[in-house]
Amino acid sequence: MRARWACLAALASAATFDETEADYTVVVGAGRRDCYFQPMNKGIPFEIEYQVVDGGDLDIDFMIIGPGGQVLVDEKRQEEGLHEINGREKGHYQICFNNMFSRLTDKTVFFEVFTEDDYDEYDYDDDEYYDDYYDDDIPVAMKQKEKKGEWKKDLVEDEATEGMLKEKVDDMVRKLVKMKTNLIRTAQFQAILRAFESKDRNIxxxxxxxxNHWSTIHMVVMLVAAILQVCILRSFFSSKETAGGSKSMT
Incomplete structure (x- = not known):
């Protein structure tokens, strides 16, 4: 029975595996420097990927500043970038986009932050691990047997299969965690592909x-040239007619 509750508890622990991904699209105004803060715990690595999807020459200055004020990444006039930070310090990391070199053009920037918390291996033999799953939902008959001490006998009888079940549960948890990681990675790649699609569409x-602008300019130039040619030709004919009229009068 406890092995069954162990299976449920392990599945719940896999569901609470903390791995998050967030993506944003921001507009950095001309002559501005915008910073965003990402809180992180100590020892948790995270990745930051960015790309300029619209505006000017599609370039921007990028910086990552640690909680202590130290500059971890400093890039100039880049279109895109990918950086992995080990997260040695706990605190707020600054993600800064600097568009101060551009005085006229705003920049649209897509960036994504991917964090992965440590996965704790729970001790399935620890009685405290089962408290939330075992004490509240166990049938009344089993509680009565527990009061009489008969549950120990049942536990001994089930001890042989509990070890095998624990191995299967561990393997199931690992597969679920891997599946969730792959799904989050897939969502991350899809967001990156959407950013590439947006960038290409803007280009x-x-x-x-x-x-269209050059075509309009060429069209106007051609019309002006045609009108000038007509006016010049008409001036030639009018000058000849004037000269012929003056000769006949003499």
Whole structure:
């Protein structure tokens, strides 16, 4: 019976495995420096990936500042980047985007923070581990047997299979944790692909605007040139008619 509750408890522990991913799209104004704070516990690594998806030459200055004020990453005029921080210090890490070198153009930046907490191996033989799952939901008949001490006999009889079940539970927990990690990674890659798609779409739209502007300018120049040519030709004919009229009068 306790082995059964151990299985449920192990599944619950796998469900609480803390691994988070967050992505944001922000606009850094021209001549501005924006910083965002990420709280982290000691010893927990995290990854930061960013890319400029719209604005100007698609470049920006990037910095990561530790809780103690030390500069961990400092990049100049980059389009994108990926950095892994070991998280040796507990506190708030600053993620800064600097667009002060651009006086006219805002920059749209996509960035993503991926954190992974340590996974604790629970002791399935610890009685305190089962308290939340065992004491509240166990049937009344089993509680009566527990008061009489008969549960010890049942536990001894079930001890042979409990070891095998514990190994299966451990293997199941590892697979569930790996599955959850893969799902989070998949969501992370999808967010990155969406950012690439947004970046490429913005580049295509900017190129389309440039083509349309140049086409409009060329069209106006051609119309002006055609009108000037017509005016010049008309002036030639009018000057000849004036010269012929003056000769006939003489």
């Amino acid at each position: 295509l739209e900017a190129n389309l605007k440039r083509v």
